[in-house]
Amino acid sequence: MHILVGLLIMVLGNYFKVIQPNYFIGIRTPWTLENKEVWKATHTFAGKLWFFGGFFIVLGGILFSGFIFAKAFVGIGITLALVPVVYSFFKFKQLEKKKEIIILNYLKHLKNDKNNTYYNYSFNFIYNEWARNRRTMEWTFESARNAINSCV
Structure with a gap:
């Protein structure tokens, strides 16, 4: 058996x-x-x-x-x-940690981009939204980019 x-x-x-x-x-x-x-x-x-x-x-x-x-x-x-x-x-x-690192690096890149004032202006708003919603795993690289582009 x-x-x-x-x-x-x-x-x-x-x-x-x-x-x-x-x-x-x-x-x-x-x-x-x-x-x-x-x-x-x-x-x-x-x-x-x-x-x-x-x-x-x-x-x-x-x-x-x-x-x-x-x-x-x-x-x-x-x-x-x-x-x-x-x-x-x-x-x-x-994987959650990996996604957070990718999004943070993307947001830091946008913040350090001196030629793009719209992105610099919206960085704090986007970063705060991501920090508030990151536990729901709804934020990915694409959603962060879409949120930033919607602020422009």
């Missing part, structure tokens, strides 16, 4: 790489559902983890039996469930 479960987990792990973002199948955390890049990275990572986890379940089912393998089976199952969720959170935070 454990061998069949391990094989099923291996097949699912191999399938994780091709799952597109959806609300029905896959690792559906708030972070993976909000960002396509986080979804893809999480499912690529989880696919490898599930494949090897399934392999170890099959191997353990062949080599061990009884109570010893039951503990390992539960441990592997908890690992397969929790590690991808934690990974998706950290990947999301990493």
Whole structure:
């Protein structure tokens, strides 16, 4: 029985790489559902983890039996469930930080552009709007540029 479960987990792990973002199948955390890049990275990572986890379940089912393998089976199952969720959170935070750095650098570039008085005039307004809304992840490089252009 454990061998069949391990094989099923291996097949699912191999399938994780091709799952597109959806609300029905896959690792559906708030972070993976909000960002396509986080979804893809999480499912690529989880696919490898599930494949090897399934392999170890099959191997353990062949080599061990009884109570010893039951503990390992539960441990592997908890690992397969929790590690991808934690990974998706950290990947999301990493990308959020990267976007903030890109936007800040863009805004600093605009502020330092001495030839463009309209941008210099609107810099403080745009920066304050971005700082207030950055936690909602609604601000990207394009939205910052569009907001600045709308002030011109």
